[in-house]
Amino acid sequence: MKVSSKDVISVNNFSFSYPQTKKPAISSMNFTVKEGEFFCIVGANGAGKSTLCDSLVGLIPQYFLGTTKGQVLVNGQETTKQTVAELSLEIGLVFQNPFNQLSYTTSTVAEELAYGLGNHGIPRSEMLDRVAAVAKKMRIESLLDRDPLTLSGGQIQRVAFGSTYILNPSILVLDECTTQLDPIGSEEIFTIIKQLNDEGVTVVMTDTETERLSMYADRILLLDNGLQMGVDKPQAIFAREDLEKLNISTPLNYQLTQELTKIGILDSPEFNQDIILEKIKEVENGYR
Numbered sequence: 001m002k003v004s005s006k007d008v009i010s011v012n013n014f015s016f017s018y019p020q021t022k023k024p025a026i027s028s029m030n031f032t033v034k035e036g037e038f039f040c041i042v043g044a045n046g047a048g049k050s051t052l053c054d055s056l057v058g059l060i061p062q063y064f065l066g067t068t069k070g071q072v073l074v075n076g077q078e079t080t081k082q083t084v085a086e087l088s089l090e091i092g093l094v095f096q097n098p099f100n101q102l103s104y105t106t107s108t109v110a111e112e113l114a115y116g117l118g119n120h121g122i123p124r125s126e127m128l129d130r131v132a133a134v135a136k137k138m139r140i141e142s143l144l145d146r147d148p149l150t151l152s153g154g155q156i157q158r159v160a161f162g163s164t165y166i167l168n169p170s171i172l173v174l175d176e177c178t179t180q181l182d183p184i185g186s187e188e189i190f191t192i193i194k195q196l197n198d199e200g201v202t203v204v205m206t207d208t209e210t211e212r213l214s215m216y217a218d219r220i221l222l223l224d225n226g227l228q229m230g231v232d233k234p235q236a237i238f239a240r241e242d243l244e245k246l247n248i249s250t251p252l253n254y255q256l257t258q259e260l261t262k263i264g265i266l267d268s269p270e271f272n273q274d275i276i277l278e279k280i281k282e283v284e285n286g287y288r
């Protein structure tokens with residue numbers, strides 16, 4: 001879907017310090033996320049990605065106490081003016097570790113998916129429809145009768161993802177949700193996220209796999225040591241000369257385009273798969 005000009009998240013001069021710490025975990029964050037955007041947060045370990053994700057969904061400062069400055073607005077309303085449960089209907093969080101997301105009170109995947117709906121007073125007939133629809137989206141229809149604790153890592157992450165998405169939030173925050181998965185499990189999750197974004201869901205995602213983020217992201221927020229280093233299109237972020245110093249790896253596709261530009265095969269270091277394939281064909285034809 002096209003990115004609209006409407007801001008669905010506004011972070012205004014926001015800082016947060018955990019209790020008994022002197023230095024804020026994140027300082028003076030200032031950015032907006034547009035409706036329909038695929039917005040990524042990139043930063044080394046400890047840069048503040050999870051702290052920022054928790055702040056977007058209201059867990060900070062409502063659940064993780066500490067000192068805040070500034071504001072976070074979701075759909076125009078300050079996160080502190082709503083409960084985390086109310087916010088979860090607008091903005092959902094998928095954790096890095098799905099085991100931190102499970103309720104541990106259910107014996108089947110279907111019950112686990114429906115768990116959050118019960119807390120929001122959704123009638124049983126609607127629950128069944130929503131469970132069926134979300135199981136289809138998460139590709140876990142064949143697992144509905146299974147005990148969640150007997151599933152593979154990739155399957156359990158899709159159940160955790162489904163239990164967040166079943167509330168129909170229009171914004172999803174995904175905090176390194178593929179980091180603990182094998183390549184196939186990770187690919188399955190990325191495919192679902194991309195599909196939801198194509199259908200209009202706004203995505204805010206952190207991940208260590210910069211290759212894939214660079215291909216999907218409309219814009220990237222670069223974090224270092226709790227500070228906002230820049231917000232820009234992937235082309236601009238991955239052309240920065242300070243990435244190595246910030247412990248961020250340049251995605252292979254960008255390394256390739258930068259090298260091809262240096263030797264004159266490409267005119268610009270912007271990653272564009274079609275142009276690269278066309279140029280490779282030209283070079284191949286030149287050798288024949």
Ligand SMILES: Nc1ncnc2c1ncn2[C@@H]1O[C@H](COP(=O)(O)OP(=O)(O)OP(=O)(O)O)[C@@H](O)[C@H]1O
Nearest residue numbers: 018019021025043044045046047048049050051052
């Ligand atoms: N509960 C806490 N109490 C005190 N300090 C914390 C707490 N959680 C995180 N921090 C600190 O806040 C800073 C940001 O941590 P955060 O987990 O947000 O970074 P991150 O970019 O998500 O890191 P990672 O990629 O390792 O998950 C770090 O210095 C971290 O040590």
